[in-house]
Amino acid sequence: MTLPASSRLQFASDLEICRILKGMWQVSGAHGRIDQGRAVDEMFLYHDAGFTSWDLADHYGPAEDLIGEFRRRFAMRYGEERLGEIQAFTKWVPYPGPMTRSIVEQAVGVSLSRMGIECLYLLQFHWWDYSDPRYLDALKHLADLREAGKIRHLALTNFDTDHLRTIIEHGIRVVSNQVQHSLVDRRPMARMAAFCHQHGIWLLAYGAVLGGLLSEKYLEQPEPPRTELITASLQKYKRMIDAWGGWGLFQELLRVLKRVADKHQVGIANVGARHILDQPAVAGVIVGARLGIAEHIADNARTFDLALDSADHAAIEAVLLKSRDLLQVIGDCGAEYR
């Protein structure tokens, strides 16, 4: 299987990505036990199918080490000259505290060494507490490390529009902001997307398939109790659905998505992911993979064959109009973490 050319996007002048990135929070241990050998075997299946881009973080269990191992085995199997085919985007999520050059440099050094690379492809920075302005110190040091060749591109995750603006006003250049973005969570469309579009910043969207809730598996099913939501991801997005409008309205959405999916001969998850890929400023959607446990390579490839038409959008919009506005309920992007 090979993905179509439309699966690729020029993310930066020197960096092309697959528009469905594979998310590695799912290897952290909070989504089932991962066998690391099998996980790396399966990374080859994704890569060989065309899913060459990975999203990870310093705190996703062994994710950075798995990238290191994958790169080592990849170089042995295909030759070092092909390592450039892989894109692995990590995050730095520091505990609040002083952000000196040496603290920042040490954190970057740990990720470099775990991933077995000389320069991070993309470093996405998260900050827990806006009342502590030291995020600007951290970002300035990260920008210096970019100049020093330790980071190719600097990016953010879970920043809201106001603080993204503050960062830009401080002259710090970032290529993307990774935020929750789905048919249920449309907060990025309120302010963030327009700001990003204006400033040439991409959005990377997570949660587009709601941890798997946005699929046939949950269609016409009773509301699952918490004990049946066996991954941290399912629990996270069930809370979002509750805040958005509840299980009854979600079933209404699934029914409409099923009709759209059947019309195009794809799955419900494809419709959800395609809808987000088509939104302004969105470079890619990050779909989690429980590597070695459950595999959705062919399922997710179908997203690239799908083109939603105006009738599909109208049918989906009619349900979404009945939901609560999460911007009002939660706040702008990332507010759920603060």
Ligand SMILES: NC(=O)c1ccc[n+]([C@@H]2O[C@H](COP(=O)([O-])OP(=O)(O)OC[C@H]3O[C@@H](n4cnc5c(N)ncnc54)[C@H](OP(=O)(O)O)[C@@H]3O)[C@@H](O)[C@H]2O)c1
């Ligand atoms: N920056 C942040 O704060 C943040 C927060 C959350 C996530 N993320 C990133 O986003 C990634 C995705 O995580 P997520 O929590 O948002 O999960 P998600 O991508 O919404 O859900 C992943 C789950 O969806 C199911 N799935 C995937 N493709 C499917 C398909 N075509 N049909 C049916 N089911 C399908 C799989 O469930 P089964 O395995 O059960 O089959 C998979 O484990 C993470 O790994 C991480 O990289 C970032």
